Amino acid sequence: MTTPNEILNKAAELRGTLSTGFRDEIVKSLYSESEAITNRAVHAKGEKTYDLDQRIDRIVTSPIFGLPLMLVILAVVIWITVIGANVPSNMLASGLFWIEEQAATLFTNLGAPWWLTGFIWHGVYRGLAWVIAVMLPPMAIFFPLFTFLEDLGYLPRVAFNMDFLFKKAGAHGKQSLTMAMGFGCNAAGIVATRIIDSPRERLIAILTNNFVPCNGRFPTLIMLGTVFVAASFSPVYASIAAAGSVVAVVVLGVFFTLIVSWALSKTVLKGEASAFTLELPPYRSPNFLQILYTSLIDRTFFVLWRAILTAAPAGAIIWIMANINIAGTSIAQHTANFLDPLGFLMGLDGVILLAYLIAIPANEIVVPTMLMVYMGTGMMIELESMEALRTLLVEQNGWTMLTAVNLMLFALLHNPCATAIITIYKETNSRKWATVGALMPLGIGVVVTIATASIARLVGWV
Numbered sequence: 001m002t003t004p005n006e007i008l009n010k011a012a013e014l015r016g017t018l019s020t021g022f023r024d025e026i027v028k029s030l031y032s033e034s035e036a037i038t039n040r041a042v043h044a045k046g047e048k049t050y051d052l053d054q055r056i057d058r059i060v061t062s063p064i065f066g067l068p069l070m071l072v073i074l075a076v077v078i079w080i081t082v083i084g085a086n087v088p089s090n091m092l093a094s095g096l097f098w099i100e101e102q103a104a105t106l107f108t109n110l111g112a113p114w115w116l117t118g119f120i121w122h123g124v125y126r127g128l129a130w131v132i133a134v135m136l137p138p139m140a141i142f143f144p145l146f147t148f149l150e151d152l153g154y155l156p157r158v159a160f161n162m163d164f165l166f167k168k169a170g171a172h173g174k175q176s177l178t179m180a181m182g183f184g185c186n187a188a189g190i191v192a193t194r195i196i197d198s199p200r201e202r203l204i205a206i207l208t209n210n211f212v213p214c215n216g217r218f219p220t221l222i223m224l225g226t227v228f229v230a231a232s233f234s235p236v237y238a239s240i241a242a243a244g245s246v247v248a249v250v251v252l253g254v255f256f257t258l259i260v261s262w263a264l265s266k267t268v269l270k271g272e273a274s275a276f277t278l279e280l281p282p283y284r285s286p287n288f289l290q291i292l293y294t295s296l297i298d299r300t301f302f303v304l305w306r307a308i309l310t311a312a313p314a315g316a317i318i319w320i321m322a323n324i325n326i327a328g329t330s331i332a333q334h335t336a337n338f339l340d341p342l343g344f345l346m347g348l349d350g351v352i353l354l355a356y357l358i359a360i361p362a363n364e365i366v367v368p369t370m371l372m373v374y375m376g377t378g379m380m381i382e383l384e385s386m387e388a389l390r391t392l393l394v395e396q397n398g399w400t401m402l403t404a405v406n407l408m409l410f411a412l413l414h415n416p417c418a419t420a421i422i423t424i425y426k427e428t429n430s431r432k433w434a435t436v437g438a439l440m441p442l443g444i445g446v447v448v449t450i451a452t453a454s455i456a457r458l459v460g461w462v
Contacts, residue, residue, distance in 0.1 A: 053282050057157070061280075066161040073154075074250065077145050079243040082222055085137040092136065093382070096129035119319055122379040127315015127365060130380055131307050134364040138215050139303065143184050143295035151286040155180065160280060169258045170265025171208075172201040179205075179257060182212035183250075185303040186416055187423040189214075194427075200271045203433065204261050206424055210416040210441045211256040213249060216307070216363030220411045221246045223367055227390050228404040245408075253412050260444070303419075310361035310418045315380075318358050318369055323378045332373050346446060347406035347453030349397075356410070361418045366411075402456050406449045413445030 059065050100121050107117040149155055155177055163173030174196050182189030189209040196202040213221060225245035230238035265271070321332040332354060339350035339357075346353075355369040368380035371389075374397055375381065383389045393399040415438050416424070425434035 056283065057280065060154070060157050061160050066157075070158055070161060071247065071251070073149070075243060075247045077142065077149075078246055078250070079239065080145065081138050081142045081218070082243050082246070083239055084141045088137040088140075089133055093129070093133035096133055097126070100125055100129060115323070118323060118378065119316065123319025124312050124315045126380055127311050127318070127362075128308055130315075130368055131311040131362050131364045132304065134219050135215060135304055135307055136300070138218060139184060139300045140296065142215060143299045144291055146180070146184060147291045147295040147299070148286050151284070151291055153281050153283045156280050165258055166261065169262040171204050171258075171261040172196050172198060175201070175205040175208075175257075175261070178209060179212050179254070182209045182214060184215055184299060186210055186212065186214045186420040188299060188303055190420060190423045190427055198271075200269050203428065204264050204269055206427060207264065207433070207437050207440065208257045208260050210420065210437070211253045211260065211413065213246075213253055213412055214363070214417075214420075215303075216417060217411050218246065219364060220366050221249055221408060223389070224404050224408055224411075226386055227393065228401060231386075231390065249408055249412050252409075256413065256444070260440075307362050307364070307417075307419060311365070314358055314361040314365055318365070318372070319379060321358070322372060330376070333376070336373055345453065346410065346449040347402045347456065348410065348449065349403075351397075352403075352407060352410075356414055359417075360415070363417050402453060402461065406452055409452060410445050410449050413441055413448055415439065415442035415445075 060069060103125070104117050104121040107121065108114075158180060159173050159176045162176040166173050166175050175193075177195065178189050178192040180189075181192040186209050189212065190206050193202045193205040193209070196205055222242060225242035226238070229245040230242040233241045318332070321335065322330050324331050326334060335357075336350035336354045339353040343349040343351075343353050351370055351373045354373060355366045358369055359366045365380060368382055371383065371392070372378075372380050374392060383392065393403075415421075421434055421438050424437040425431065428434065
């Protein structure tokens with residue numbers, strides 16, 4: 001008598017002899033049979049060849065128009081986020097920093113030592129205030145737009161359009177949805193990988209989600225796009241040029257996602273790709289109350305709270321490093337000088353590397369940390385205009401277009417933030433994969449920037 005184990009072993013042996021399209025053929029036969037049964041049992045009056053949904057899908061999921069349309073929608077979402085977040089971010093920052101000023105004055109009047117006032121208000125509180133001011137407005141715009149597209153029924157079409165790319169990379173088509181979620185927050189994108197049933201393909205999605213620039217990295221990308229790209233255009237087109245440069249980085253991130261997914265699927269995470277059967281839902285009228293609740297409560301405030309918990313230590317550390325001197329020079333400047341040789345190899349400098357080292361808890365503080373060290377102040381600051389920022393970076397600290405390009409690359413490829421690393425550990429329950437998820441993109445970022453800087457110097461670009 002044949003045992004169950006023998007049957008399973010024989011099935012596993014025969015599975016290896018099947019063609020790659022066998023599962024697709026099974027799905028096709030199931031749907032063909034379902035359609036035949038439906039046609040025999042259901043009769044509709046006034047039936048048309050294509051209803052409205054199908055007419056829309058002929059364009060939205062077209063091999064010719066599908067991907068370009070997706071890029072246009074992404075560009076519009078990013079442009080709205082960039083433009084719409086400026087004013088509320090500035091207002092929120094002004095209010096939070098006013099509270100800081102009043103509280104610090106109160107501590108001083110009460111006779112508190114300068115270091116206590118500085119540590120609590122100019123360090124911990126200012127780090128928290130900066131993260132809130134930088135993160136909250138863009139997320140409050142991006143997540144509702146993202147949830148609107150999700151509720152409308154467009155996101156499954158995104159997965160449909162990108163399925164063939166991820167299939168070629170040995171990954172799962174649903175990874176495109178988790179990747180899209182990563183635009184708001186990589187931690188949210190990592191959690192979203194739960195929709196992928198295959199453990200191997202889910203792990204690929206987790207390890208590569210960092211290549212999608214999250215909300216915390218947008219300030220750096222927008223600053224670079226504004227100072228170095230938009231400055232070459234008239235004010236009318238400046239915002240479009242800045243948004244276009246950010247979209248270009250996003251597309252590059254998708255490219256790295258596919259390349260690294262392919263490399264993982266061919267090496268340490270080798271295995272058979274699972275079938276992805278996607279039934280496109282009908283388009284529907286979005287429920288705006290549900291959109292607001294899901295985007296603001298479940299996503300925006302959830303992600304913001306996690307960022308706040310990790311931002312407080314970063315604010316404390318940078319204040320200590322900026323205000324404790326050794327031989328007349330701050331610890332921050334000593335560290336930046338130590339990192340300068342590696343920074344030069346990467347087409348950057350030691351201050352930039354120090355900012356990313358300190359900003360592991362929260363990417364939002366990268367720019368203010370760089371400005372603080374460049375200007376030698378005791379706390380994170382922000383300049384009042386882009387002209388002043390360009391003067392500080394280009395004229396006073398020698399930034400070039402190579403610096404901007406490599407910083408964009410490193411902002412895209414560097415290690416995930418502390419929140420994302422913790423989320424990787426919780427989702428995989430593995431220190432090994434959390435370590436790989438943290439160090440793999442960092443290594444790729446270092447290699448890519450060194451290669452870019454070396455080629456640029458070799459051809460005489462700088």
